Amino acid sequence: MKDDAVPDAQPPASATNGARLVIAVDGPAASGKGTLARRLAAHFGLPYLDTGLLYRMVARTMLDAGELLDDTEAAAATAAGFDDTAIDEARLRGREIGEAASVVAALPTVRRALIDRQRRFAAGGAGAVLDGRDIGTVICPDATVKLFVTATPEVRAARRHKELAGRGEAATLDGILTDIRRRDARDSGRGDAPLKAAEDAVLLDTSALGVEEAFQAALAIVESRRRG
Ligand code: DC
Numbered sequence: 001m002k003d004d005a006v007p008d009a010q011p012p013a014s015a016t017n018g019a020r021l022v023i024a025v026d027g028p029a030a031s032g033k034g035t036l037a038r039r040l041a042a043h044f045g046l047p048y049l050d051t052g053l054l055y056r057m058v059a060r061t062m063l064d065a066g067e068l069l070d071d072t073e074a075a076a077a078t079a080a081g082f083d084d085t086a087i088d089e090a091r092l093r094g095r096e097i098g099e100a101a102s103v104v105a106a107l108p109t110v111r112r113a114l115i116d117r118q119r120r121f122a123a124g125g126a127g128a129v130l131d132g133r134d135i136g137t138v139i140c141p142d143a144t145v146k147l148f149v150t151a152t153p154e155v156r157a158a159r160r161h162k163e164l165a166g167r168g169e170a171a172t173l174d175g176i177l178t179d180i181r182r183r184d185a186r187d188s189g190r191g192d193a194p195l196k197a198a199e200d201a202v203l204l205d206t207s208a209l210g211v212e213e214a215f216q217a218a219l220a221i222v223e224s225r226r227r228g
Pocket of ligand 1: 029030051052053055056098101102105106131132133134135183187
């Protein structure tokens with residue numbers, strides 16, 4: 001799997017002080033968890049995995065093959081067999097693929113087929129940062145630090161609207177808000193590994209925070225947890 005860590009502000013070589021550090025970042029769509037997770041990974045010099053891309057890849061591969069998203073056997077075979085070194089993020093980012101990913105992610109066979117890839121990633125050397133919906137609850141229940149990142153649906157819709165506009169994808173704010181509410185309901189309401197905060201997760205509401213403020217808040221949580 002591609003190591004997506006982009007070392008930005010020159011992390012100190014000893015950012016993790018030699019101790020393994022696994023950071024689980026969960027939260028609903030457009031909560032800002034991806035931006036935070038990526039920055040934390042860069043700061044600590046750790047590899048980063050956006051696990052949503054795995055579900056998006058399953059959905060994309062099925063749609064490309066003309067398969068129906070509720071075909072559980074095809075979905076399980078796709079999830080078990082796709083090449084995760086070939087993930088092309090640009091093709092997976094659109095609004096429709098997010099929705100399709102949420103549909104296949106509700107299938108227990110798909111979730112089961114993706115567990116090992118994610119756990120292997122987290123098991124590497126110095127640790128890792130993973131973001132998703134079930135990282136703290138299922139994939140890495142022993143993560144050093146668990147963050148649950150939220151923001152109000154309205155704030156998330158506004159962020160997603162700006163992001164889509166930047167990519168030239170037309171969508172109304174109301175349409176995006178409806179999408180987000182539907183996705184929240186599906187991701188939180190499914191029986192298998194639903195979106196929810198682990199009992200030992202720290203809640204970070206980014207509704208009123210800018211990107212830098214949210215990062216500083218997340219960093220403070222990580223540092224305080226590491227100090228124990
Ligand atoms: O984080 P994202 O928007 O790229 O995720 C797309 C969908 O994939 C999301 O609506 C639910 C699913 N997903 C999941 O069920 N578990 C994860 N760990 C990550 C994503």
